[in-house]
Every structure is written in C-alpha cells, then in structure tokens.
Amino acid sequence: xxxxxxxxxxxxxxxxxxxxxxxxxxxxxxxxxxxxxxxxxxxxxxxxxxxxxxxxxxxxxxxxxxxxxxxxxxxxxxxxxxxxxxxxxxxxxxxxxxxxxxxxxxxxxxxxxxxxxxxxxxxxxxxxxxxxxxxxxxxxxxxxxxxxxxxxxxxxxxxxxxxxxxxxxxxxxxxxxxxxxxxxxxxxxxxxxxxxxxxxxxxxxxxxxxxxxxxxxxxxxxxxxxxxxxxxxxxxxxxxxxxxxxxxxxxxxxxxxxxxxxxxxxxxxxxxxxxxxxxxxxxxxxxxxxxxxxxxxxxxxxxxxxxxxxxxxxxxxxxxxxxxxxxxxxxxxxxxxxxxxxxxxxxxxxxxxxxxxxxxxxxxxxxxxxxxxxxxxxxxxxxxxxxxxxxxxxxxxxxxxxxxxxxxxxxxxxxxxx
Numbered sequence: 001x002x003x004x005x006x007x008x009x010x011x012x013x014x015x016x017x018x019x020x021x022x023x024x025x026x027x028x029x030x031x032x033x034x035x036x037x038x039x040x041x042x043x044x045x046x047x048x049x050x051x052x053x054x055x056x057x058x059x060x061x062x063x064x065x066x067x068x069x070x071x072x073x074x075x076x077x078x079x080x081x082x083x084x085x086x087x088x089x090x091x092x093x094x095x096x097x098x099x100x101x102x103x104x105x106x107x108x109x110x111x112x113x114x115x116x117x118x119x120x121x122x123x124x125x126x127x128x129x130x131x132x133x134x135x136x137x138x139x140x141x142x143x144x145x146x147x148x149x150x151x152x153x154x155x156x157x158x159x160x161x162x163x164x165x166x167x168x169x170x171x172x173x174x175x176x177x178x179x180x181x182x183x184x185x186x187x188x189x190x191x192x193x194x195x196x197x198x199x200x201x202x203x204x205x206x207x208x209x210x211x212x213x214x215x216x217x218x219x220x221x222x223x224x225x226x227x228x229x230x231x232x233x234x235x236x237x238x239x240x241x242x243x244x245x246x247x248x249x250x251x252x253x254x255x256x257x258x259x260x261x262x263x264x265x266x267x268x269x270x271x272x273x274x275x276x277x278x279x280x281x282x283x284x285x286x287x288x289x290x291x292x293x294x295x296x297x298x299x300x301x302x303x304x305x306x307x308x309x310x311x312x313x314x315x316x317x318x319x320x321x322x323x324x325x326x327x328x329x330x331x332x333x334x335x336x337x338x339x340x341x342x343x344x345x346x347x348x349x350x351x352x353x354x355x356x357x358x359x360x361x362x363x364x365x366x367x368x369x370x371x372x373x374x375x376x377x378x379x380x381x382x383x384x385x386x387x388x389x390x391x392x393x394x395x396x397x398x399x400x401x402x403x404x405x406x407x408x409x410x411x412x413x414x415x416x417x418x
Contacts, residue, residue: 051120161340215387
C-alpha cells in the first residue's frame with residue numbers, strides 16, 4: 001500500500017495541537033511495560049439474576065431462532081481447558097479471560113444483559129418479538145486488576161473489535177446482517193444463510209505446553225500461512241475493518257515453500273490473482289530472521305513464551321497522529337477496534353487450520369516497529385502470534401449439541417468430553 005501524503009489544513013479538522021498531543025500521549029501510555037501490573041484477582045462474573053433463556057427467542061420465528069444461535073455461538077463459553085488458569089474459552093479472546101465487554105440486547109428503550117455463562121437474558125420480563133435488535137457492547141475495563149491502569153481501556157476497545165469481528169464472521173452463516181458502530185452492532189434479518197464456520201475443538205487454542213507457551217517445531221504448511229493472509233485481506237461484511245489506515249506486516253519462520261522474513265500486506269487491498277499468481281498477497285519484503293526480532297522485542301522470556309519458535313506473527317500498525325488530525329480524538333479507539341477485528345479474523349483462520357493464535361501487546365514497540373520496517377509515523381496497535389499447538393484435545397467441549405429451539409419439546413443438552 002502506497003504511503004499517504006502528509007495532511008494539509010484543508011483535509012483535516014480544526015483540532016487544537018494539545019488535543020492531538022493528548023491522544024498520542026495516551027497511545028504511548030498504553031504501551032505495555034510502562035507501569036507495574038498488579039496480580040490482583042480478576043473480578044468474577046456478576047451474580048445470577050432471574051433471566052430468560054436465549055433459546056426462548058425462537059418464539060419470534062426464524063429471526064429469533066437465528067439470533068439465539070448467533071449469540072450462543074459467539075458470546076457463550078464453548079470450551080474449558082482444565083490445565084489452563086484462564087479456562088473460559090469463547091469465540092474471541094480476552095486478557096486474563098476477564099471479558100471486558102458486557103453485551104446487552106436492546107429492543108427500543110428496553111435492554112437485557114446477556115449472561116454468557118448461563119445463556120440467559122438477565123432482566124425483568126422477556127423481550128418482545130422484533131425484526132431489528134441492537135447489541136450494546138458496554139466496556140468494563142474495571143474487570144482487570146488495577147495495575148493495568150489506562151491500558152485496560154485500550155484492551156477493552158481491542159476486545160470490542162474482536163467481538164464485532166466474531167459476530168461479522170458468523171452472522172452470514174445464520175442469515176443475519178450486521179451494521180457496526182462505536183458502541184455496538186445492529187442486527188437484522190439478511191439474505192439466505194451462507195455456510196457457517198464450524199465450531200472447532202481447537203478454537204482459540206492458547207499453545208500451552210509443559211514449559212510455557214510454545215509451538216510444535218515442525219514446519220508449517222504454506223497453505224496455512226496463506227489462509228491467514230487471505231483472512232487479513234478479505235474481512236467479512238459488517239467487520240469494523242473498514243479503514244485503510246491499518247497496515248500489516250507478517251513475520252514468517254519455518255513455513256514450507258516461503259522464505260523466512262517480513263511480509264507486507266494491505267488489509268483492504270487484496271491483490272488480483274490469476275492462474276499464474278498465488279491466491280494471497282504473500283510477498284517477502286525483508287528476508288531474514290523476523291521471528292527472532294519479535295522474540296527480542298517481547299517482554300516475556302523465551303522459557304515462558306517461546307515466540308522465536310512460532311511460525312507466524314501478525315503486526316498491526318497505523319498512523320494514529322494523522323487519523324486524529326483528520327477525524328478527531330475518537331479515531332484512536334476506532335483504530336483499536338479495527339485492529340481487534342483484524343486480529344480476530346487472523347485467529348479464526350488459524351483455528352480453522354488447527355493452529356493457535358495468541359494476540360498480545362507485551363512488546364517493546366519501537367524495536368519491533370523498526371525491525372518490521374513500519375513507516376516512521378506509525379504506532380504499533382496489536383500483535384498476534386501463530387503456531388501449531390504441541391498437543392490438543394485436552395479440553396471439555398461445552399458447545400450445545402442443539403439449541404432447545406431446534407428440538408421442540410426437549411431440553412437442549414451440553415456435551416462434555418476430555
């Protein structure tokens with residue numbers, strides 16, 4: 001993607017210089033490692049209150065039934081890992097499994113908190129039938145320990161992007177249409193249902209092993225790396241990835257058929273392909289030990305997270321200063337949401353390939369930006385680490401066999417296996 005020209009006074013908004021400086025100061029403050037993170041307890045789920053089962057929305061008809069399936073697929077736990085200290089796994093990641101986004105289903109002026117663990121709508125009464133609903137995504141950065149400081153706010157925006165991205169990925173499979181905005185998404189009936197993504201037992205595998213987080217040392221098939229690249233260049237409708245301000249660099253290591261090094265992607269500008277060219281925009285820009293550079297910039301030692309042994313890293317950057325000058329202070333949280341959604345698409349593509357994908361921010365930004373050849377004006381927004389897990393299937397699958405609405409007169413069941 002070509003570099004954008006420097007903005008002039010005619011193409012921006014009239015924003016005081018101190019406002020721009022304040023946003024950029026927040027960007028710097030949100031960099032990890034700039035303050036102590038206490039190990040205080042993560043706040044638990046809110047106490048149980050009387051609620052309406054999600055499956056009861058099927059009484060509305062087809063829209064209610066597909067809405068219930070979408071919310072169950074994306075918001076509720078699908079897997080429990082007994083060996084993982086943060087074992088509540090859903091279709092999108094959350095730091096420390098604290099889940100900083102609290103979804104509320106809104107119809108008109110009434111709203112119900114979605115209780116993901118109990119698969120209910122918490123609140124008085126039951127939602128009345130509707131043809132349009134809104135899912136409010138309320139930020140709860142207070143669920144992280146106090147030591148995270150203002151970084152928790154940035155993590156909440158990233159998680160909102162992940163959740164929006166997960167909803168956008170799965171909505172077409174349920175015949176639903178999404179319209180995102182900064183505070184949530186509007187959901188309406190859409191076209192005929194497309195093929196839905198499978199709920200995989202390996203969904204969001206964390207790559208945990210007996211010696212920390214690491215990847216299987218075998219080479220990664222080229223097809224897997226290309227699948228991740230394709231997901232980054234072809235976001236689904238309704239995804240917050242609606243800005244060309246994001247830039248992506250891929251670090252590749254030990255991928256069959258592709259040299260180690262840094263690869264550049266333009267997320268919203270996929271290359272036109274024909275029979276003579278590969279189907280995804282993977283083109284090496286800087287050959288060399290790119291993953292070693294990621295490990296060197298990482299703040300955790302290799303014995304805890306062996307980054308250098310992983311196969312792929314997704315580095316997402318943006319020119320935050322220019323975005324703020326042209327769109328105002330809200331451009332920064334919008335970029336975080338877009339980065340979260342883009343990382344979600346990478347995570348989903350990795351899961352489909354049987355890989356783990358671990359989004360992180362625990363890096364020394366300046367050294368990693370330099371190693372990747374990011375433009376001088378760009379700031380690191382997010383990083384995702386991808387590899388093949390060393391072991392799998394050590395989990396309990398909580399995915400419902402079917403919702404109650406799929407089998408009238410019988411209760412839905414959960415399946416559990418280790």
